[in-house]
Amino acid sequence: MTVKVPAKVNLQLAVGRVRDDGYHPLVTVFHAVSLHDEVTVRPAAKMALAVTGEDAAAVPTDRSNLAWRAASALAKAAGLRGVDAAVRIEIRKRIPVAAGLAGGSADAAATLAACNELWQAGLSQRELAEVAAGLGSDVPFLLMGGTAVGRGRGEQLSPALAAGSYHWALAFGRSGLSTAQVYATCDRLRAARVAAGAPPPAEPALSTELMTALRSGDPARVGPLLTNDLQPAALSLKPELRRTLAAGREHGALGAIVSGSGPTCAFLARDAAHARELAVLLTGAGVCRAAARASGPVPGATVLRDSGRS
């Protein structure tokens, strides 16, 4: 069973004060983009995992991989054990690792969707989303796709009304960033500002201006409204990203933002041709490891084929 799953960018990422459980309350606008991983699951005598493609060597192939944990969590929810719950998971990566694009969460979402089909487990979308939320904050959105508002840790989703298609250039960093480290740095920067007399950060709130702009379908209105509260932290950990963002703006990007916890920078383009041009120029300017174009919104984890029956 093979499932295709997209990456995400956050059009808004508003981060509140850290909770007692170590997570931060969020209000975010997720947007699924056409940069996909593929995950195949097959029945096997025992659990196994293999990774090929982009950054494959950086991905663990044991139970510490979120996709492996996804298969185990789904088996538990479906009441399967032993050999009935064993699969070989093959991940073909195009989404860079530790990039702020939720690649690991995407592979976990794909594994849930693929195992649900393979085992004919029959979990509803809602039940799958519950299992997904137990795995990570972004996993439920990667099942759903499209454009959606996330609250809580990001796992409480409601679809957003967005018109039209948006074209992006994505500039990938030379090395990854740890999500936990970026959140911790955000806390430190905020504490230092408060100690210096600044007011504490406001409760995170959805940008009604952004939601109105998304309904208009006009990228020129959406671009200036992209915001990310984690951006100062990502920039303090990787100051070179300032040059990346500046290069995109110089070449006419309508919006330029660090994606999620970074280091990928996402540039909103006027149209598909402009996105291609931006990707070429950013690569040529030497301000990133590589750049790609993508469009959104696209659907979440989607079954491509049943390899066993085709």
Ligand code: C5P
């Ligand atoms: O849920 P997930 O495993 O994707 O989160 C990775 C890390 O990011 C968490 O361990 C936490 O440090 C941080 N995080 C957070 N607040 C969120 C989501 C993630 O602090 N809402």
